[in-house]
Amino acid sequence: MLKYQHIVFYLGEIMNKFFKIYLELREKIENRQYRYNSLLPSENELAKEYGVSRETIRKALLLLLENGYIHKIQGKGSIVLDIHKYRVPVSGLISFKEIQELQNTVSTTKVIENKEIEAPEFLIKLGLAKRGEKLIYLLRQRFIDGEAVILDKDYIKKTFIENVPTRQVEDSLYDYLEDEMGIKISYGNKHFEIEPINEEDKNYIDLNDNKHIAVVKGDVYTEGTDFLHYTESRHRVDKFHFSEFARRTNKK
DSSP: OHHHHHHHHHHHHHHHHHHHHHHHHHHHHHTTSSOTTOBOOOHHHHHHHHTSOHHHHHHHHHHHHHTTSEEEETTTEEEEOOTTOEEEESSSOOOHHHHHHHHTOOEEEEEEEEEEEEOOHHHHHTTSSOTTOEEEEEEEEEEETTEEEEEEEEEEETTTOSOOOHHHHHHOHHHIIIIITOOOEEEEEEEEEEEEOOHHHHHHSOOTTOOEEEEEEEEEEETTSOEEEEEEEEEETTTEEEEOOOOOOOOO
8 A cells, every 4th residue: 555655646746746736837838938929948948947857847848738838849948928919709799898898908999080981882882871871980009008000990870879989989889879878789790801911000009020820701781671871990910819619409
């Protein structure tokens, strides 16, 4: 029985070692001591630093890999992933303000344009507006950590609202439409694309040398199934992580 206890204690010590190393490395990644896209020290270097075997280091690295902190490339090593990307749900109707509150991040919004325009050709072709119809057009920059990382464009039907005050939409368009105007927003269609950057992106987004932009487009409807507005949200690709929960349905 004593021998068995010794074996259990020994195994526990091994497990504690690699898990403690995992926690230490994880903390260094989270605190940006190991920065995004950099290489972790080699297995040999880490084994020497922590005074353990390479096998123990491999187990710690496997935990980092499984939890999305690193990516391993054969012949190159362990590359640190960007765990500080902001998560953006692909489906569901949720405002930018609500996403920031859920993720406890600080952001600001600057309204570039807030004006009446004639319906653009692409909305007419989509059957969402009539030629010559007047819409409210909003162009807004979103700043996170002092960088302009999102450009939002909204086309709002004037049959629901005559205008939108700039001060309110700097806070939240949906708060204004729902809470102040009493409009019941019900559902929408969303489309996700990666596009080459355009001149507007260059003018209003701190691109950080990115050549492509992540675009979420959607048409949104009221409880009465009436088209309310069209939105196009252009995100800097290295700053955001687009995700959605998925469940496989039973074939039967």
